[in-house]
Amino acid sequence: MPRGCCCVCALSFTLGLFQASAQGQRPFVRPNVLLVSVDDMANRHRVFLDRTLGFFETKGVILDNFFVVTPLCNPSRAAVLTGRYPHHTQMWLNSDLGSIGRGGAAYFRDSGLDESTLGVWLQDAGYRTALHGKYMNLYDAIAPDIPPGWDDWRAMGSPLYYHYQLIENGRRRYYFSQERDYSTSVLRDHTIAFIRSSVNATAVDRKPFFAYLNFSAPHVPATPAPPDIGSYAGEIPRPPNYNESDVSDKPTWVRNLDPDSVELDHYDQIHVNMAESLRSVDRAFVDIVGVLRDLEVLENTVILFFSDNGYSLGEHRLGNQKNSPYDESVRVPAMAFGPGMGRGVTSDALLTTVDLTATIVDLAGAHPQTVLDGRSFVPILNGSKLKIHDEIFIERRSPDPANDTCVATSECRMPSYAGIITQRVKYIKYGNGEIEYYDRSADFWENQSQHLTVDPRVLAELDQKLVAFQNN
């Protein structure tokens, strides 16, 4: 990764804390970093974050071509924390199924993956670090363990809104069913307290902060905060790929989906709940930005926002689920704000969640003792037209349908796959040999795979790149 560019990029910052460079020659300014994630928020749902979106649209950068490297909660979060693809960490699933696929907090710890994460690297680089909210799935099974690298730890293992426990710096704290227990508000308050204590530290103790705030919303059941219940008054979207009528172009696992299986009322209610649950995230974001402004550190704070995966609600006949290689699952909202960065800019640069990791490392001047799979996109945020990637890759391993641990859902029947995405096309190859090929501009909704009509040499070239990625 282009770690060497961090000093140059960071020189554009005008306020903040200074540190001598590794060579002890020129000082560079290190920003605070606030990384905010939401859980299962589809790109189309970003309109429900009115004020958050407005903040980034006017003061920041919208990353409009941003993909998760794998569209499932735990493996996606593991990729962000480690900066590595699942085929390098083996973190493929939400729970640990051994040779079928690894996952869950216990594997993340026992494999030593938790010893080389953003928290560790930024703490080593002199940051005060915090993780608030969802950590690896099944964290409760190893709680109250605290992984290395975190100065302030208030974590949960499941996306919950009421009746949950947070492990708060080694102590279990229970939250119940009152409005004050609503997780979005609780996590907001913890992050605000962490920011205040970081900024208000005495000069000798003051460090830049790295706060990783993981909201549960809008993951199902997508419980709204009390003031937001019943507040949704918009249309229920029916995009052009909704309940796709002709799936003859699709692989077997989609062709086997019954169009009547799209449970309209059920999915519509999930849509409403997700929209309403995001209202509290919107307020929390504005509150946190207000605190940063009041403390006079907003202009030296980088804020990065993303979703750990997207979500389908009827598109391509897919019910309420993630995991698929279609844009509803893999292309997610992503936004950035920071000193020296573009204001009111939308970028169509191809980027991924492991690039997000490399970007934070770059901003912090950190030095991971590992090879990162992504590349810093700080130059994009600073206005460069530099191309970071010609293509990006996605991958997903399915639980084995033949294994009795696999519940018979469409997600389970979906074979493992890997994919390559360029500005123009998307190519997907499944473990059973089936493929899909889409023209991303002419067929934005991925309604017509052209794998049977496109020049076979084009497919062969893409396949060669995909195999090289998988073997790297």
Ligand SMILES: [Ca+2]
């Ligand atoms: Ca998720």
Ligand SMILES: [Ca+2]
């Ligand atoms: Ca079709």
